[in-house]
Amino acid sequence: MGPGPCNPYPEVIEAYARPVLGHLDPDFIALMDEVNDRLRRVFQTANQLTFAVSGTGSAGMEAAFVNFVGPGDTVVVGVNGVFGQRMCDVAARCGAEVVRIDHEWGRPVDPERVLNAHPNPKLIAVVHAETSTGVRSDLDVLGANKGDALLLADCVTSLGGIDVQIDAWGVDIAYSGTQKCLGVPPGLAPLTVSERALGHLRPVPQSWYLDLNMIAKYVTGDGARAYHHTAPISMVYALHAGLGALLDEGLEASHARHADVGLALQRGLADLGLELFAAEGYRLPQLTTVYAPDGVPEAEVRAELLRDYGVEIGGGLGELAGKGWRIGLMGHTARQRNVAALLGALAAIFG
Amino acid sequence: MGPGPCNPYPEVIEAYARPVLGHLDPDFIALMDEVNDRLRRVFQTANQLTFAVSGTGSAGMEAAFVNFVGPGDTVVVGVNGVFGQRMCDVAARCGAEVVRIDHEWGRPVDPERVLNAHPNPKLIAVVHAETSTGVRSDLDVLGANKGDALLLADCVTSLGGIDVQIDAWGVDIAYSGTQKCLGVPPGLAPLTVSERALGHLRPVPQSWYLDLNMIAKYVTGDGARAYHHTAPISMVYALHAGLGALLDEGLEASHARHADVGLALQRGLADLGLELFAAEGYRLPQLTTVYAPDGVPEAEVRAELLRDYGVEIGGGLGELAGKGWRIGLMGHTARQRNVAALLGALAAIFG
Numbered sequence: 001m002g003p004g005p006c007n008p009y010p011e012v013i014e015a016y017a018r019p020v021l022g023h024l025d026p027d028f029i030a031l032m033d034e035v036n037d038r039l040r041r042v043f044q045t046a047n048q049l050t051f052a053v054s055g056t057g058s059a060g061m062e063a064a065f066v067n068f069v070g071p072g073d074t075v076v077v078g079v080n081g082v083f084g085q086r087m088c089d090v091a092a093r094c095g096a097e098v099v100r101i102d103h104e105w106g107r108p109v110d111p112e113r114v115l116n117a118h119p120n121p122k123l124i125a126v127v128h129a130e131t132s133t134g135v136r137s138d139l140d141v142l143g144a145n146k147g148d149a150l151l152l153a154d155c156v157t158s159l160g161g162i163d164v165q166i167d168a169w170g171v172d173i174a175y176s177g178t179q180k181c182l183g184v185p186p187g188l189a190p191l192t193v194s195e196r197a198l199g200h201l202r203p204v205p206q207s208w209y210l211d212l213n214m215i216a217k218y219v220t221g222d223g224a225r226a227y228h229h230t231a232p233i234s235m236v237y238a239l240h241a242g243l244g245a246l247l248d249e250g251l252e253a254s255h256a257r258h259a260d261v262g263l264a265l266q267r268g269l270a271d272l273g274l275e276l277f278a279a280e281g282y283r284l285p286q287l288t289t290v291y292a293p294d295g296v297p298e299a300e301v302r303a304e305l306l307r308d309y310g311v312e313i314g315g316g317l318g319e320l321a322g323k324g325w326r327i328g329l330m331g332h333t334a335r336q337r338n339v340a341a342l343l344g345a346l347a348a349i350f351g
Numbered sequence: 352m353g354p355g356p357c358n359p360y361p362e363v364i365e366a367y368a369r370p371v372l373g374h375l376d377p378d379f380i381a382l383m384d385e386v387n388d389r390l391r392r393v394f395q396t397a398n399q400l401t402f403a404v405s406g407t408g409s410a411g412m413e414a415a416f417v418n419f420v421g422p423g424d425t426v427v428v429g430v431n432g433v434f435g436q437r438m439c440d441v442a443a444r445c446g447a448e449v450v451r452i453d454h455e456w457g458r459p460v461d462p463e464r465v466l467n468a469h470p471n472p473k474l475i476a477v478v479h480a481e482t483s484t485g486v487r488s489d490l491d492v493l494g495a496n497k498g499d500a501l502l503l504a505d506c507v508t509s510l511g512g513i514d515v516q517i518d519a520w521g522v523d524i525a526y527s528g529t530q531k532c533l534g535v536p537p538g539l540a541p542l543t544v545s546e547r548a549l550g551h552l553r554p555v556p557q558s559w560y561l562d563l564n565m566i567a568k569y570v571t572g573d574g575a576r577a578y579h580h581t582a583p584i585s586m587v588y589a590l591h592a593g594l595g596a597l598l599d600e601g602l603e604a605s606h607a608r609h610a611d612v613g614l615a616l617q618r619g620l621a622d623l624g625l626e627l628f629a630a631e632g633y634r635l636p637q638l639t640t641v642y643a644p645d646g647v648p649e650a651e652v653r654a655e656l657l658r659d660y661g662v663e664i665g666g667g668l669g670e671l672a673g674k675g676w677r678i679g680l681m682g683h684t685a686r687q688r689n690v691a692a693l694l695g696a697l698a699a700i701f702g
Contacts, residue, residue, distance in 0.1 A: 002373045005584055016367035016585070020536050022353045022663050054538070055406045055560060058580035062560045090559045179581060185371050187405070187538060187583035206557050208441045209406060209413045229409035230530060232538035233356055234367070235586065312373050 001338060002314040003131050003287055004157065005179035005186050006330040008242065012184050015241035016234050023231040031240055032219065032231065038243035042159060042182075042251065043174065043192045045166035051219040052188040052239055053175070053210065054232050057156040060175030060189025062090055063210040064152055065125075067193075068173065068200050071095030073122040076149075078109035080137065081130035082317050083154055091125070094206065105318045106289070108282045109137035115145050122200075123150045129158035131180075132317040134278040134289035134326065136162065143170025150197050156180060159190065160246055161258040161286035161330060172197040178235075181258065181286050183331025184242035187235040242331070258285045261329045261339050268343040272350065277320055286334065289316065291324040293350065298324060301349060309345040352693060353665040354482050354638055355508065356530035356537050357681040359593065363535050366592035367585050374582040382591055383570065383582065389594035393510060393533075393602065394525065394543045396517035402570040403590055404526070404540040404561065405583050408507040411526030411540025413441055414561040415503050416476075418544075419524065419551050422446030424473040427500075429460035431488065432481035433668050434505055442476070445557065456669045457640070459633045460488035466496050473551075474501045480509035482531075483668040485629040485640035485677065487513065494521025501548050507531060510541065511597055512609040512637035512681060523548040529586075532609065532637050534682025535593035538586040593682070609636045612680045612690050619694040623701065628671055637685065640667065642675040644701065649675060652700055660696040 021028040032051075039050045053060045065087070069075055075096040077087045080103040088098050099117050103109055109126050124146055129136055136158070143151050150172040155164050161181030166174055172194040179186035193212065205211050209229065217226040246254055262285020266276060269290050277289035292298040298315060302325070305311045314326035329338065372379040383402070390401045404411045416438070420426055426447040428438045431454040439449050450468050454460055460477050475497055480487050487509070494502050501523040506515050512532030517525055523545040530537035544563065556562050560580065568577040597605055613636020617627060620641050628640035643649040649666060653676070656662045665677035680689065 004581060005371050005373065008371055008585075013368050017364050020356050020359055020530075022356065022665075023537070025657070025663060055410065056581050056583055059406065059410075059560045062558065086559070093555065093557050093559055177581065179371075179584075185583065185585035186374070186581045187586050204444065206444050207413065208437070208444055209410050230355060230407050230528070230537045232407060232536065232586070233530075234359075234536035234589070235538050235583070238585075306376070312376060314373075 001328050001333060001342060002312045003326045003328045004177070004330060006183060006328060006333040008185055009183040009245040009332045011241040011245050012238045015237040018237045020233050023233060024225060024227060028233065029225055032236060035236055035240045035243065036219065038240070038247060039190050039192065041247060042243060043164060043166045043190070044168065045192050047166065047192045047194050048220055049198065049212065049216055050192040052190050052236065054229065055189055056186050057175065057177030057189050058086070059210065060177065060191050061087065061154060062207065063189070063191055063212065064173045064175050065090045065094050066205045066207045066210055067202055067212045068150060068197060069094045069096045069123055070202055072097065074099060074118055076101065076114055076117045076121045076124045078114040078126040078137065079103060080107060080109050080133065080135060081105055081127065082132035083127045083130060083156070087125050087127070087154065105133050106135060106277050107279050108135055111138070111141040114142065121149045123152055125152040127154040128164065129155070129162065129284050129287065131157045131287060134284045134287040136282045136284055139171055140169045146170060150200060157284065157287055160254055162255055162284065166192055178239055178242065181330045182239070182242050183245060184238050187232060188239050258329065258334045261334045261336055262286060262288060264336060265327065265329060265339045265342070268339065272343070272346060277324060286328060286330045288327045289320055289324060290327065298322060304349055305345055309341070311342055311345055313342070352679050352684060352689060353663045354677045354679045355528065355681060357534060357679060357684040359536055360534040360596040360683045362592040362596050363589045366588040369588045371584050374584060375576060375578060379584065380576055383587060386587060386591045386594065387570065389591070389598060390541050390543065392598060393594060394515060394517045394541070395519065396543050398517065398543045398545050399571055400549060400563065400567055401543040403587065404542050405580065406540055407537050408526065408528030408540050409437070410561065411528065411542050412438065412505060413558065414540070414542055414563065415524045415526050416441045416445050417556045417558045417561055418553055418563045419501060419548060420445040420447045420474055421553055423448065425450060425469055427452065427465055427468045427472045427475045429465040429477040429488065430454060431458060431460050431484065431486060432456055432478065433483035434478045434481060434507070438476050438478070438505065457484050457486060457628050458630050459486055462489070462492040465493065472500045474503055476503040478505040479515065480506070480513065480635050480638065482508045482638060485635045485638045487633045487635050490522055491520045497521060501551060508635065508638055511605055513606055513635065517543055529590055529593065532681045533590070533593050534596060535589050538583060539590050609680065609685045612685045612687055613637060613639060615687060616678065616680060616690045619690065623694070623697060628675060637679060637681045639678045640671055640675060641678065642671070649673060655700055656696055660692070662693055662696055664693070
């Protein structure tokens, strides 16, 4: 119940035992195609270039910037937590002129401020669900008013847990991670890129490993696939199984389950007298931020939870560092039994 | 029996079922430390900064260049196959002046030519075991005469299969992959960096994801670890188990097993009248390159092997493309039973 990784779905662990095929084996290519189809359904997109980057969520972030942003390009980043800050760092390493629009941590990004930050940016970047603060920032207003800019969204913690509508919201580039609401261990970064964004693809990005020009020839297409790098075969099996579990349950049902358990946890914490950190109306069900009671050493509580109750929760970041916790209810971990176990343990500890 | 991925050791598949801990969980940190210790034994190095990069072998290559090479730096690359070429591409994307010393494919890199290529390069890079040609290039002469240059070696296909002596040979930076002679599915890139090389670490490499300044604070150190990116937990379990299997067998015993099966395969292919591609004296036991018989369509043989015999082998690359095969005997796949199965199938197909 930390801020990710979640516990994986049982089907995912079974999938790791599948025989390791070669990365050009026709049966593996067919399975990868199925993964990409499933990702399109979860991202709610028709984007052809939709696949899993061979790295964790931060590799997805880097792939999202390095292929579209170069020296002198203006990038506007709406920052309201650690991952927005990280976007600024990644964009700056691409040589971009970064226009950083800071927001109070715990509050959502204000689309008007971001849209008015620069008359003609190359790219606008926002974190959909900030893992550092437990806050959702809405993307639809940004997408509807982005103009010539590309809209880039970090969906690491949102995908599978709350609604993510890439096409309807006008998001051009989005990435996620497997270890949050997809219910798979960390190791891959689902990425989707619109046709419009492909028109802005840099011919030779500074990263070879994340070069979408070359990767696209392996992960998509009707004919023979060109080898780029060796795909992480077993991780792709795991993602295939996790997406299968998610889609068997249904996207809406999964969102509803996350919403239910998140609300139950947040009500339960309030009943224990604790104060929630994230702004009301923008709280993520899958990631709850909460202040520790006054005078309670938060790190000791976490250690006690782990040692005596077998429950992991995360420490706070930023303003919440040393003062509170981040509690994940993601993927297979998003169960009422886990809410009950944690609330029971906290009641025992505080009692 | 392709050029990687190999079949994983059974212990590796079992390890995937371990509970997914958080990346800052003390039990996970302890396990990661053990992985790093095991990697030091396999690399035969005392380098403190020895760990697994969160990506496949090519991410290891990119990490090896991007942290040490920047605009204007001279990089000498000894090229005798696909992966030497890739090094040139990666180094050029870092802004380096690349001095490319081409060799005939199928022959080893000539240390004298590489050492004489430039009076004062920042870095000299060579592939220890070329997966595209099945050739070993010796590193000791390069290490002994590198002068002020850093010596970088690609050990993707060599590590675990033939002797790799990072410290004794004077290699400063080396990376590998899990899916070759370590007997683990693809997904991680073991990397080791000498103290000397750390003195040349770029303060802000162009890649955030592969920035060793930040990663080092997570993967090494005695005290609390700083979060950089979420480690691919289950893949680290898998590598831990694969290294355990390798070290239980013993490095020398593993090398001897690879040597035995490689020799048996190469003799068996010669007995079938086939001509080996790689230069004698430099043939890798773990990766055999061989011409198809005259007039035999190599792709059809591969398809027949896969369909009728359940055996995967790889097609040739470069001069060998369309004319021959690359046959892997790596990690758990390096067994006499596999040699017998393939030779039997080839005899049946050619007969």
